[in-house]
Amino acid sequence: MPNQAYDVIIIGAGVVGSLIARALSRYRLRILLLDKASDVGEGTTKANTAIVHAGYDAKPGTLKARLNVAGNAMYDQVCAELDVDFDRCGTYVVAVRPEDWDTLDALRQRGAQNGVPGLSLIDADEMRRREPSITDSAVGALFAETGGIVDPFGLCFGAAESAVLNGVELALETVVTGLMREGRRVTGVRTNRGDFAARWVVIAAGLWADDLMQQAGLDGFTITPRKGEYFVLDRVAAETVRGVLFPCPTPVSKGILVTRTIHGNVMLGPNANDVASKDDVSVTADGLNEVLTGALALVPTLNTRQIIRTFAGLRAAGSTGDFVIECPRDVDGLCVLAGIESPGLTASPAIAAYVVELLREAGLALVERPDYQPMRRAIPRFSTLSRQEQAELIARDARYGNVVCRCETVTEGEIVAACHAPIPARTYDAVKRRTRCGTGRCQGAFDLPLVVQIMARELGVSPLEITKKGGESRFLLRETKQVAE
Numbered sequence: 001m002p003n004q005a006y007d008v009i010i011i012g013a014g015v016v017g018s019l020i021a022r023a024l025s026r027y028r029l030r031i032l033l034l035d036k037a038s039d040v041g042e043g044t045t046k047a048n049t050a051i052v053h054a055g056y057d058a059k060p061g062t063l064k065a066r067l068n069v070a071g072n073a074m075y076d077q078v079c080a081e082l083d084v085d086f087d088r089c090g091t092y093v094v095a096v097r098p099e100d101w102d103t104l105d106a107l108r109q110r111g112a113q114n115g116v117p118g119l120s121l122i123d124a125d126e127m128r129r130r131e132p133s134i135t136d137s138a139v140g141a142l143f144a145e146t147g148g149i150v151d152p153f154g155l156c157f158g159a160a161e162s163a164v165l166n167g168v169e170l171a172l173e174t175v176v177t178g179l180m181r182e183g184r185r186v187t188g189v190r191t192n193r194g195d196f197a198a199r200w201v202v203i204a205a206g207l208w209a210d211d212l213m214q215q216a217g218l219d220g221f222t223i224t225p226r227k228g229e230y231f232v233l234d235r236v237a238a239e240t241v242r243g244v245l246f247p248c249p250t251p252v253s254k255g256i257l258v259t260r261t262i263h264g265n266v267m268l269g270p271n272a273n274d275v276a277s278k279d280d281v282s283v284t285a286d287g288l289n290e291v292l293t294g295a296l297a298l299v300p301t302l303n304t305r306q307i308i309r310t311f312a313g314l315r316a317a318g319s320t321g322d323f324v325i326e327c328p329r330d331v332d333g334l335c336v337l338a339g340i341e342s343p344g345l346t347a348s349p350a351i352a353a354y355v356v357e358l359l360r361e362a363g364l365a366l367v368e369r370p371d372y373q374p375m376r377r378a379i380p381r382f383s384t385l386s387r388q389e390q391a392e393l394i395a396r397d398a399r400y401g402n403v404v405c406r407c408e409t410v411t412e413g414e415i416v417a418a419c420h421a422p423i424p425a426r427t428y429d430a431v432k433r434r435t436r437c438g439t440g441r442c443q444g445a446f447d448l449p450l451v452v453q454i455m456a457r458e459l460g461v462s463p464l465e466i467t468k469k470g471g472e473s474r475f476l477l478r479e480t481k482q483v484a485e
């Protein structure tokens, strides 16, 4: 027998599921947000280009186009409410051959059809003035003033924390293995932790949405994992690259970018190659070469000695080419989100609002809670504070005076705060994403043993139990004493 009865169960705590949970937490509902991973945002949400797209790319009339433009417009408010780093710095699509002007013009017209404000064409001199390291081949660019860069993890755990603070229950390391059904109605989910009954189940499971749809009898839609590989460069590289530089797009991807990140690094990528496995986030020599070649075509002076990390993410490329977001006609009690590939991060706040309206239309009673609190504060970021603010923080808690990560100036106080946040960081990667420790030039070589020690103390567990990202990803296998014996 099911052990709980919820109004809504959301499968998947990526940026989409987390923002849906938050949007629904405004109402008097009992909500459960589930994810199989050890932290929120461990899927595609943690490995993408982090661009808030203006919306000139998607085909006019599609859900992608509509929700991209609507989502972009919501970013200032949602990031202010959730205390998430966001910079509406504008983005460029760079033309390198005279015939690329036609592509830029087509993108501008498509943008106008999609209702994108602030698109303009600039010539080569202006492009070079704004971005001095741009290739000599640049003949001009399309500038999108509403484009921007964001902290995608921050948005995801900010939204999930806000949901939890407003009463949503979060269950991590909870794998949905099946859907419970009575006739044409979905009545809950089966998981590795038991069955949970619900009046509504929302599938926001990223790459795995098609597998879950099949369990509800919805065949015909498939997701292909499309890999994108990246390089991350040290922050000194930001002297070379100021903004967000796209090449002219290809039919399957927006092309290999060179972009500043919200935290001041430079990122190169992604390429786009279909792969067989939904878990294959390996990087390949060929893929990285492809990325480097593409990036150097835009900024030839990039210094490969400044590379500090590589990674890959998987796009959930859907068989229809558009986002699928619907309460299917033939199945009751179910809302499905599938094929949420790029610009899914940009669209995510609008997707959440759209899902709320779909559920309302399908009969879910939405009564506002008077105590709903939209504001959520992130833990202090010591390195970004003024000297006076730093001194005040240390006076309040001396642990903010103990720098644990030297590259990014992250203090013990921040790691302690992450361990005791509304969604406690229980893995090294969760601490890393919340504090930025281990993201600098040494990639954790100095801070890792210190962070493991602090986490064990704060979480009240043995250091042997601290993992990189849950499961068996332990750092330590046995105590030193045993090794010496």
Ligand SMILES: Cc1cc2nc3c(=O)[nH]c(=O)nc-3n(C[C@H](O)[C@H](O)[C@H](O)COP(=O)(O)OP(=O)(O)OC[C@H]3O[C@@H](n4cnc5c(N)ncnc54)[C@H](O)[C@@H]3O)c2cc1C
Binding pocket: 011, 012, 013, 014, 015, 016, 017, 034, 035, 036, 037, 040, 041, 042, 043, 044, 045, 046, 047, 048, 049, 050, 051, 052, 053, 174, 175, 176, 177, 204, 205, 206, 207, 208, 209, 226, 227, 228, 229, 270, 313, 314, 315, 316, 340, 341, 342, 343, 344, 345, 346, 347
């Ligand atoms: C290379 C690349 C570049 C991109 N660049 C951009 C960009 O610059 N701008 C932009 O707007 N978008 C971009 N995107 C798209 C964007 O990252 C995604 O659209 C977005 O992150 C999707 O979020 P999600 O919550 O739907 O999926 P996910 O983040 O994958 O979340 C799904 C969650 O469901 C969980 N789950 C799955 N199955 C189960 C189960 N059975 N039981 C329990 N939990 C389950 C997973 O663990 C996961 O956490 C990019 C994507 C990629 C791959």
